[in-house]
Amino acid sequence: MSTTSATAPVSYKGWAGIKRAFATPSALTMAILGFGCGLPFLLIASQTLSTRLRDVGLDLGSIGLISLASFFYLLKFLWAPLIDRYAFPLTAFLGRRRSWLLIAQLVVTVALFALAYMRPQYGVGGLVMWVLIASFAGATQDSVVDAYRIEIAPANAQAALAATYVLGYRIGLILAGAGALYIADLRDWTWAYLAMASLMLLPIVTTLLCREPVAPESTVTRRIDFVGAFWQPFSSFFSSNGLLLGLVLLLFVGLYKFPDQVIGVMAGPFYLDSGYTKSDIATVSKLYGVVMGVVGAFAGGAAVAAFGFRRMLFAAAIGVALSNAAFLLMAHYPGQIWAFYAAIAADNLFQGFAGVVLVAFMSSLTDRNFTATQYALLVSLANLPGKFVGGASGYIVEATSYSTFFLISTLTVIPTLLLLAWLWQRIKEPAAVQDR
Template sequence: MASAPAPQKPKGWQLFKLALQTRKSATMLGFGFSSGLPFALLIGTLNAWLGEVKIDLATIGVLSWIGLTYSFKFLWSPLVDRLALPGLERLGRRKSWIALCQGVLVASFMGLAATDPTRSMGSFALFAFLGALASATQDVAIDAWRIDVADEQTSVELLTSIGQFSYRIASIVGGALALVMAGRMSWPLVYLLMAGLIALIIVVTLRAPDTPRVGQGALHAALSQPGELAPKARGLALLVVGVSWTWAIVTIVAFMVHMLRPLAPGAKHPSVAAFTRETGPWIVVATVAVPLLVSAVVNALKVRGRAVLVAPDDVHGPGRTALNHLYVALVSPLSELVGRLRWGVLVVIGMILTYPLCYNMWASFAFPFYLDFLHYSKDEVAFASKLFGIFMSMAGVGLGGFLFVRAGRMPTILLGVALPILGNFVYADLAEGGAMIDRVAHGVGLQALLGAFGFDDRMVRLLLTIGFENISTGIAGAAFVAYISTIVSRSYTAVQYALLSSLTFLIGSLGRGIAGEAFDLYGYATVFRYAAAAGGLAVVFVLLEWVRVSRLAAHHPPTPSSEEEGEVKR
């Protein structure tokens, strides 16, 4: 007897109707919006404002480093998980953090609205940083809430889909709508109105359900068993990793402050390119290489039975609880990954770091490029980038998921890393007038097709460029998310996924600083071509990973508890 076809997942307005049927799903609709709106306003739209008031691209590039808060959010996720907020805890375990972050977001948007970036860039950057920090922390709390409250009636899969749906709606509001509004009113008023939207979501937060705090017995039990690393050794490993991460964060923040503070007469800002070239590699060493090395040492000690517990450890207390949480957040996930992948972890981490090079580095400069360099209007950019572009991105994500299932994992990942390289050449052509884009558009009939809808040649160039970019990055993003999902262990699913996905922002975020200065010095077209060349490094790592998983599949049949579980299709 043939098996019944799998039920189709709800999409679009069908998903919206489902979201309103239960209190939890309706709340997730608000939480997804509250998560997506700050990201759109702080990482993308804010740069359109700065470009309009003639802030140089090097400064915009440095300010874009506020996006590193999303890369490092796993560092303080144990704090969000464990700490009861004085005075707010009565709201709920997760609601208290979400409401606090939303309050900070409202204040930061109001601060941005009250600050003139041409006169007080330091204060402006501080408000933007506080907003990004609150947004990243809110994401941690919302993700935890989504998992906590899920039940049979409102599954985590449904809540995730609802969150993604409302996140995309927020992207349109914080992108396209904000640009259209900015064409008709001042930027400060736009951000005040956006602060009002977040304030409305606070009402949803206060009425949301929540779950009680649970004991930490399982965490203590796992780390107190014989054979686990002794507390002093865990503390030393955590200290090394913590100092490395702290140094990297402090170094980046100190340079941002130096770059954004007012200059004395005749003084010059330090070179972003020099900082990235001289200090950037050490930041990568501190945030990636040192934790990997510590993880390898931890595994070696446990294998050899050195510095491990010989009897159950029954010591408890606030200090031990904090140590255990931080250790599980910062050391255990990488330790498990290194132990499972061994030397292959170098290829995996290299691929994760380089994969988004071609499409993650220049995102902060998109609006200055469209508005100030190419002189498109805000309405044109809003339509092309935030309406047409989002639909093309969704098409790319769907196509990426289809290819992942039908063509296999590694072919799709290779396509995902190759298409953005080509996309950079398309952008280079657009920067130089779009002659090649025009020839292709005329040759395949797209010029006539889009012209029938009233778009002139100039608008067609923008639509085709953004369409190609968003489809290619949609494929790349879908393939990459699926890839990371197959790499993580079931024992550390949430933490390893957060850690590995955070690494994807690291190189791109650091690179934005040097990209801004490079755009000023060499022009857009030249930098786009350099970015395409840098994407070749990602291709090399993808090919190495393809070889690794092919050999793994040939010599070791997949098992449910290991990485090979996801490597049958490759």
């Protein structure tokens, strides 16, 4: 599979640009690599794993704590400088990006096979160890794919390719969510994880076939020492934005997805406690919900191309917060399938919309000389606060109630809106909007 050069004179403006992006070899590559990133996430860091643990009898507090074993997804910026600077030694012949990507995908595959044979009801030590390994490899895979996407398209194409990437990612979520739950319901969790591990062969083959992206011409003098590999990406970010604006941007990104992130761990247990079967959860949350997420993603890509970041960042933040309140329907009408559909529609539609808006915004903030590092830092910050609170979410629910928990999560959007108000005149719009 070939990729387009970052300097190719191609227009990706508006909805027509998104359709044009779908027709390129780059888009197919990004869709499959996105699939490889989405597939392991639910199995090691989110709802499928927590549903599995609840299904075998673990308490909510333990489930929340075990979810912290996937914390490498939050810290990938720490080793991203190595990904930016060096090729992985054993596979260096593939190029800087693909050498890391292939190794990460292979480790994820091995870890999923190992998790298939874990028995958490008899002890969680082995499961936690393999979740740690899988999350480290999965986080590395995400960092490389993010850098790959940014390096094969100009800034005004990022919303379009983000939507393409999200399509593949969401398909991965469907299979890791609905697919795994259906298999677990019909057979058992071992068969479910074995099937998911086998699907990683598709992105592995894609990595072997796709072309290495063209490295950008460096506009800075890179230090050749090991310390410089870590220091320069961060100093470059603050040199470009200034200290105050840089800090506010990082804080804004860190809080933007907080309402969504904070409820992620408890979603699976909440569905079971509300009286829904694993097949119900697979159909509504993992099939219908992911389809709604794809619709939201493409709406977000088109909206950013047409209207820019500022208004869409505001609309998405409000939408994500209000979608949390939709879970109150399920809390007040437990076991009612219509309430499940309504809550999942709102949640996934706005998650998909906000996800693409945030991806495009964060991509615009990165220096292409340090793509993997700076984008990994932003993505880690986007997930860090909610992830840590999510680790304690089981105790919050047990101390209060699901309804109170969802209401509190809705109100956490207020700090984000205050920061957006301060940033409003300082946010740079994409070229497609500026040119209009």
